[in-house]
Amino acid sequence: MKVLRHWLFYAGVSASVMLLITAQAVLAIAQTANSNAGLEGGQDGLFDAILATPNYRTPVLPDSAIATAPGLEQAVPAPQFTLNVLAPALYNSNAQFLPSGGSQTLEGSPLVRLGWASQLFDTPIRVSAAASLETERFVNAPGAAIDYIRPSARAQYVNPLDDQAYSPFLSYVPRLDFDPTFANNFATRQDLSLGLDKVFNFDGAFNRLPAAANTSSATVWSFGFSIGGQRRFRDPSPQSYAFFFNPSAAYVISDQWNASFSMPITRRWFDAFEGINQRNLTWEPTGVVEYVIPADWLGGSDAARWRGNPAVDFVAGLERNWSNISGREYTQWRVGLVFKTGWRF
Numbered sequence: 001m002k003v004l005r006h007w008l009f010y011a012g013v014s015a016s017v018m019l020l021i022t023a024q025a026v027l028a029i030a031q032t033a034n035s036n037a038g039l040e041g042g043q044d045g046l047f048d049a050i051l052a053t054p055n056y057r058t059p060v061l062p063d064s065a066i067a068t069a070p071g072l073e074q075a076v077p078a079p080q081f082t083l084n085v086l087a088p089a090l091y092n093s094n095a096q097f098l099p100s101g102g103s104q105t106l107e108g109s110p111l112v113r114l115g116w117a118s119q120l121f122d123t124p125i126r127v128s129a130a131a132s133l134e135t136e137r138f139v140n141a142p143g144a145a146i147d148y149i150r151p152s153a154r155a156q157y158v159n160p161l162d163d164q165a166y167s168p169f170l171s172y173v174p175r176l177d178f179d180p181t182f183a184n185n186f187a188t189r190q191d192l193s194l195g196l197d198k199v200f201n202f203d204g205a206f207n208r209l210p211a212a213a214n215t216s217s218a219t220v221w222s223f224g225f226s227i228g229g230q231r232r233f234r235d236p237s238p239q240s241y242a243f244f245f246n247p248s249a250a251y252v253i254s255d256q257w258n259a260s261f262s263m264p265i266t267r268r269w270f271d272a273f274e275g276i277n278q279r280n281l282t283w284e285p286t287g288v289v290e291y292v293i294p295a296d297w298l299g300g301s302d303a304a305r306w307r308g309n310p311a312v313d314f315v316a317g318l319e320r321n322w323s324n325i326s327g328r329e330y331t332q333w334r335v336g337l338v339f340k341t342g343w344r345f
Contacts, residue, residue, distance in 0.1 A: 043134060044150070044175070045264055046317050047111055049286040050086060050338050054250040054258045056216055057292055058309040059344035060084060061115030063128045063154050063171075066262045067197040067224030068250040073167045074214055075158050076126060079118035083343045085308065086111040090315070090336030095141040097321075097330045103141035107334070110135060124160055129153045135180070147178040156197075162211035167197040169228075188235050195228020195244070222250040238273035242266050256294060261287045279324045286317035290340075308341025 051060045052069035061082045062071040088109050094102030115130035134148040152173040159165035177187040201209045202221040209215045230242040248262040263285040270278040292311045295304035319332045
């Protein structure tokens, strides 16, 4: 077993290195600035909220911008790979992120994400890496369609005796924006973030749970926050700095039902570009009510596991961006259903 764990660790490290090398190679490809779409917007926050629900049956990678995400402040007992597939069907109030007059439309935005996590040898540092393929397609706004490739790498301190301890992290998250279908890479951004996660777990009687390596089974209520700073490198320009604060809460209603809420707040300062000094404040509250499909409906626990322990999420999210540049202000609502699956191996 020990040999297998070491093999999985080295396999994961190799895969992570290859992933980052591939990402850097793509970043080096000459790009065209034919569009500035995605300068502020995207679906990163929405997917983070869906993958952070307090559902311990559908596996997710312990890598999230939301402190109350499952396992985020816990050590992983052995190297593990996780595959997640999301199939959203949403109403979008402003597909183009316009200050006014954006298209109201139905949206399909599937995601496929493969991730890996492991402890760094015998240290309390957990390392993880992932690669996501994401698309956005719209019924009434085909010109707003866009594709993303989003790799990531993260190193996080986890206290092996307390999954509610302060948990600092360092992350690197590039995002490559493409015209459909993954045709022309018109923009690339690279986010380097340094931050801190903290979570507070309570039982059903609202008693604070004592320190332990894993309090998941006893947790009913969970409150937390993620705070930190970021440097974003972007081609085409401008680059930017950001401060982020993301409070979140989660509630386990029953074995099948749970609810969660997150509210990322990001203040961003852009480098001067063509005589303009842009300043943004972005607020992204998102609520998720999730129903985990009972294993009995799928033919038993083994059959449910092979089918990805599926769940159905009811999602409502707002993205509100204020800016000192009037053309960069926008409001976007997304409301709908998401079919969620996950496998761990």
